[in-house]
Amino acid sequence: MQSTAAYQLVKLANGTHSVHSLAHRETFHPVIGPVAEAEALYVKQLRLPERMAGHSGEFIIWDVGLGAAANVLTVLRSTRDAHCPLRIISFDHTMEPLEFALQNAAALGYFTDYEPAVETFIRDHRATFTDASRSVNWELHLGDFPTLLTSSTAHSLPAPHAILFDAFSPAKNPAMWTQPLFANLFRLLDPARPCALPTYSRSTMLRVSLLLAGFFVGAGHATGEKEETTIAANTLDLISEPLDKKWLQRAHKSTSAEPMWDPLYRQSPLSSDTWEKLQQHPQFK
Ligand SMILES: C[S@@+](CC[C@H](N)C(=O)[O-])C[C@H]1O[C@@H](n2cnc3c(N)ncnc32)[C@H](O)[C@@H]1O
DSSP states (O other), rough: OOOSSEEEEEOOSSSSSEEEEEETEESSSTOOOOOHHIIIIIITTHHHHHHTTTTTTTTEEEOOOTSSSSHHHHHHTTTTOOOOOEEEEESSOSHHHHHHHTTTHHHOOOTTTHHHHHHHHHHHEEEEEEEEEEEEEEEEEOOOHHHHHHHHHHHHHHOSSEEEEOOOOOTTTTSSSSSSHHHHHHSSSSSSSSOEEEEEEHHHHHHHHHHHHHHEEEEEEOOOOOOEEEESSSSSGGGGSSSOHHHHHHHHSSSSSSSSSSSSSOOOOHHHHHHHHHHHHHHHH
16 A cells, blocks of 8 residues: 555555545545546546537536546546547645655556646646647646635636536535535536536535526436436536436435535535525426
């Protein structure tokens, strides 16, 4: 087992490796490993190769929780045949997991062909390169993501076509799962640009937060790690299994459905105000 003070490399039951954060006591992709999870949750579910193949102009991805860059590098590798220019905007408040992962590139496996780009990215916080026949522009915004969303910098960023949302779990990383965070994120989308955001959690609290923020929300694909995940989008067209009224009734009875309004983890049933607002959401009309 390789380790620094903050991160360890762990071998999963299926033989693949993943990065473990000692501070959060969480493994980044704990069951099926980083590449299989990124493929199931983001590449296949968002149909990224097909969407990019039919896309003209720049395709823009926001990568929330860059971590060890498994999501970014898996997306790059799986969409290589696309011709449209790709811009990836990564967000994290630390580069340490990526630096650690690069030192363990051989065991992790997913850095192959991209090591020079990652080295440049770590040094300059951006990397521009040609990948097969398309140009890739990858940039980093280093800092607290919830704070960044409220800054003028966030408003100057191009609105995304897809968001990879991969923070630590709500109990360990509540600041990344508050309702105000998702409301601020939704405001930065372009209503004329269809955008979807899959994430690994299927919790009622998360889904209510996304709905109240303005997203349409559906059940997301199984990943092999989770039997169901969540996908949110600014248009129903990008959601194959929208949450329905049965889900709404279950949420009404749930003991953990009220969004976190502050970055403090707690579980509580819906407030009457939230319940009123939920019922007014266009998805349930
Ligand atoms: C599960 S890891 C991400 C794994 C990554 N997507 C990958 O493919 O390797 C979660 C990441 O979220 C970042 N994070 C947590 N809280 C944050 C915050 N408040 N602002 C910015 N990044 C944050 C952590 O530093 C960590 O790298």
